[in-house]
Amino acid sequence: MSDPLALASGLAPAGDLAPTGAAFRLPPVRAYSERKPLKASRLDQAAAKVVGRVRVGLAGWAARRYARIARNALARSEEIAALSEAALHLRIQAITAALRARKTFRDADIAEAFALIREMSGRVKGQRHYGVQMMGAAALLDGRIAQMATGEGKTLTATLAAGAAALAGLSVHVVTVNDYLAERDAEEMRPLYAALGLTVGVIKEKQEQPERAQAYACHITYCTNKDLAFDYLRDRIALGQRASDVRLKLENMHARASRLAQLRLRGLHFAIVDEADSVLIDEARTPLIISAPAGSQFGTEVLARAMEIAGALSSPEDYRIEAAEHRIVLTDPGRERIADLAESEAPGQDSAWRGRVTREGLVRQALSALHLFHRDEHYILRDGKVVIVDANTGRVMPDRSWSDGLHQMVEHKEGCDLSGARSTLARMTYQRFFRRYPRLSGMTGTTRGVAAEFWTVYRLPVVRIPTHRPVQRRHLPDEVLPDEAAKWRRVTARIAELHARGCPVLVGTRSVGASARASAYLTEAGLPHTVLSAAQDGQEAAIVGQAGQHGRITVATNMAGRGTDIKLGPGIAERGGLHVIMVERQDARRIDDQLAGRSGRQGEPGCFQAILSLDDPLMESGLIGRGLARRIMVLLGPKHGQAFGRRLLRHAQRRTEHLHGRMRADLLHSDQMQDRILAFAGHAE
Numbered sequence: 001m002s003d004p005l006a007l008a009s010g011l012a013p014a015g016d017l018a019p020t021g022a023a024f025r026l027p028p029v030r031a032y033s034e035r036k037p038l039k040a041s042r043l044d045q046a047a048a049k050v051v052g053r054v055r056v057g058l059a060g061w062a063a064r065r066y067a068r069i070a071r072n073a074l075a076r077s078e079e080i081a082a083l084s085e086a087a088l089h090l091r092i093q094a095i096t097a098a099l100r101a102r103k104t105f106r107d108a109d110i111a112e113a114f115a116l117i118r119e120m121s122g123r124v125k126g127q128r129h130y131g132v133q134m135m136g137a138a139a140l141l142d143g144r145i146a147q148m149a150t151g152e153g154k155t156l157t158a159t160l161a162a163g164a165a166a167l168a169g170l171s172v173h174v175v176t177v178n179d180y181l182a183e184r185d186a187e188e189m190r191p192l193y194a195a196l197g198l199t200v201g202v203i204k205e206k207q208e209q210p211e212r213a214q215a216y217a218c219h220i221t222y223c224t225n226k227d228l229a230f231d232y233l234r235d236r237i238a239l240g241q242r243a244s245d246v247r248l249k250l251e252n253m254h255a256r257a258s259r260l261a262q263l264r265l266r267g268l269h270f271a272i273v274d275e276a277d278s279v280l281i282d283e284a285r286t287p288l289i290i291s292a293p294a295g296s297q298f299g300t301e302v303l304a305r306a307m308e309i310a311g312a313l314s315s316p317e318d319y320r321i322e323a324a325e326h327r328i329v330l331t332d333p334g335r336e337r338i339a340d341l342a343e344s345e346a347p348g349q350d351s352a353w354r355g356r357v358t359r360e361g362l363v364r365q366a367l368s369a370l371h372l373f374h375r376d377e378h379y380i381l382r383d384g385k386v387v388i389v390d391a392n393t394g395r396v397m398p399d400r401s402w403s404d405g406l407h408q409m410v411e412h413k414e415g416c417d418l419s420g421a422r423s424t425l426a427r428m429t430y431q432r433f434f435r436r437y438p439r440l441s442g443m444t445g446t447t448r449g450v451a452a453e454f455w456t457v458y459r460l461p462v463v464r465i466p467t468h469r470p471v472q473r474r475h476l477p478d479e480v481l482p483d484e485a486a487k488w489r490r491v492t493a494r495i496a497e498l499h500a501r502g503c504p505v506l507v508g509t510r511s512v513g514a515s516a517r518a519s520a521y522l523t524e525a526g527l528p529h530t531v532l533s534a535a536q537d538g539q540e541a542a543i544v545g546q547a548g549q550h551g552r553i554t555v556a557t558n559m560a561g562r563g564t565d566i567k568l569g570p571g572i573a574e575r576g577g578l579h580v581i582m583v584e585r586q587d588a589r590r591i592d593d594q595l596a597g598r599s600g601r602q603g604e605p606g607c608f609q610a611i612l613s614l615d616d617p618l619m620e621s622g623l624i625g626r627g628l629a630r631r632i633m634v635l636l637g638p639k640h641g642q643a644f645g646r647r648l649l650r651h652a653q654r655r656t657e658h659l660h661g662r663m664r665a666d667l668l669h670s671d672q673m674q675d676r677i678l679a680f681a682g683h684a685e
């Protein structure tokens with residue numbers, strides 16, 4: 001293999017899988033493995049982009065190599081299928097020894113390991129990996145993004161790469177986007193790993209440090225990106241913010257042991273990121289912050305006054321709402337008005353109003369709470385508390401809070417009790433975190449528009465893997481209605497028609513609020529349905545389990561757009577499979593594709609249709625206003641008007657994608673600057 005995987009081991013050797021003795025050497029023990037930060041100056045980024053393009057072009061060549069590995073593995077399948085249980089175990093021990101001795105993955109070893117894992121999977125789970133799944137797994141082992149269409153079986157694919165790497169002695173992290181998927185995948189695959197002699201740990205939200213350390217000590221650990229990154233941040237705090245490996249080696253045994261006992265991870269070695277575009281691209285900018293209760297915070301009166309002042313200002317004279325960037329910008333006249341209002345309403349009363357920066361910060365947060373953060377979209381109210389809804393996954397994040405007093409401002413707006421203010425102890429982003437893995441890989445259904453970014457930011461080339469069977473999903477043309485009301489009438493009519501035929505329907509929305517509206521319209525039309533949203537994520541498995549059954553109607557935010565495997569009930573394939581109706585465009589075409597991918601899985605029939613309106617939230621990033629767009633649509637008549645509406649929405653989506661891409665590039669650059677500045681003062685996180 002031209003780019004062999006260099007082996008490294010965690011603190012604890014990954015277990016005794018092969019007979020001990022002279023047969024193989026354990027890889028060198030490193031204290032807390034991680035990669036040095038990658039360079040990311042503007043010039044590096046530009047160069048990486050060019051290289052990235054070339055590598056994307058060369059991906060076909062790499063795919064041929066992975067196909068060869070898969071063919072070689074399949075060629076052994078008959079012989080391996082004939083092995084007795086004991087003989088199969090002996091072969092697994094032999095390949096384990098070979099992998100560990102060589103410290104690199106050779107194509108022949110990979111083919112042997114894959115063939116053995118595949119056979120074991122067939123015996124234990126009744127599922128033998130397809131050739132294309134072995135291709136995908138070879139790409140993962142090689143540190144790439146395997147682009148595999150939705151429903152192609154990425155969960156099973158990961159077992160080959162995770163299993164082979166764990167047999168070789170690497171500690172493996174399989175990263176998914178939410179707790180439900182992490183637990184489901186780990187439990188589903190546990191019997192297979194156990195048969196290979198590998199242990200599996202699952203990280204769950206409420207676990208304490210010892211339990212977490214135990215789960216990370218397993219050969220393979222299933223976890224969410226959020227848990228993993230926070231555990232790493234906590235380890236960095238415990239390690240004392242210094243380059244850990246050298247320091248740990250220099251410390252005496254006792255100090256070292258007590259420090260190690262506080263750690264959770266065994267360092268970063270090999271990660272397989274499921275839904276890689278969501279984790280590595282969409283969530284790249286999410287700030288990960290570890291905070292502690294802070295001493296002082298503003299009281300209700302100050303927040304109330306900030307809200308009053310915010311209410312007295314007007315847009316665009318005093319401030320501008322930049323919806324796409326999700327920020328408020330104060331104008332010069334606005335700043336003056338704030339100074340006047342603060343002075344007149346509270347002559348010298350509270351120190352908060354004396355300093356310009358604090359004063360304007362407070363009013364900006366109040367304006368944000370009023371105009372940018374909406375209930376049932378960005379947050380929900382649960383037990384009298386403001387609970388954030390993650391924009392990417394549609395899930396509630398009970399332990400997350402907005403920083404810099406924004407959370408308290410939103411609580412005040414909603415009349416909730418104020419939670420305590422917190423100060424930051426450590427902070428980083430996913431972008432920064434995942435770049436620390438010496439060997440990173442990912443799987444995703446789509447890399448549309450972001451393949452070059454995977455390379456620029458993470459040095460991850462994308463390899464497209466063919467589907468096992470031809471895709472049978474039908475895509476109907478988008479329909480664009482002039483406004484919300486017309487859209488919902490059309491949506492309910494279409495659902496009623498499908499429901500009458502017994503077809504299961506999945507309605508995909510962008511927010512909890514839109515799901516509630518969909519639910520109200522369906523109730524009015526007398527259509528029985530179930531809502532799957534952040535507000536009731538506890539029943540997720542049960543709802544998803546039913547969504548492909550006869551006549552079912554399920555309304556879901558984009559939380560169902562990732563990883564959920566909706567199985568078709570009896571007779572449903574003959575009725576055309578699952579129908580997915582998208583009622584709002586997402587911020588990126590990739591996310592629309594994910595929703596479409598809930599239907600037509602594994603070569604089954606399915607149908608995808610978008611019924612949209614010019615009231616779509618994306619239109620805020622559009623070229624022209626909604627009123628003008630409506631008039632032009634009417635002028636153009638039904639046929640051309642539709643084409644115009646479709647183009648307008650696509651264009652708005654492309655602008656949003658572009659804007660977000662630029663923001664991520666800026667962040668990478670500023671992260672790099674921060675590294676340089678902080679190099680004199682210690683580590684950034």
Ligand SMILES: Nc1ncnc2c1ncn2[C@@H]1O[C@H](COP(=O)(O)OP(=O)(O)OP(=O)(O)O)[C@@H](O)[C@H]1O
Pocket residue numbers: 127128129130133148149150151152153154155156444445562563564565597598601602
């Ligand atoms: N080799 C196989 N043999 C039999 N069934 C398989 C095989 N591989 C996958 N499947 C089945 O295919 C379905 C889809 O798998 P899975 O949910 O892992 O797909 P996915 O690629 O992760 O989809 P998504 O992109 O939506 O996350 C599952 O029901 C799984 O059991």
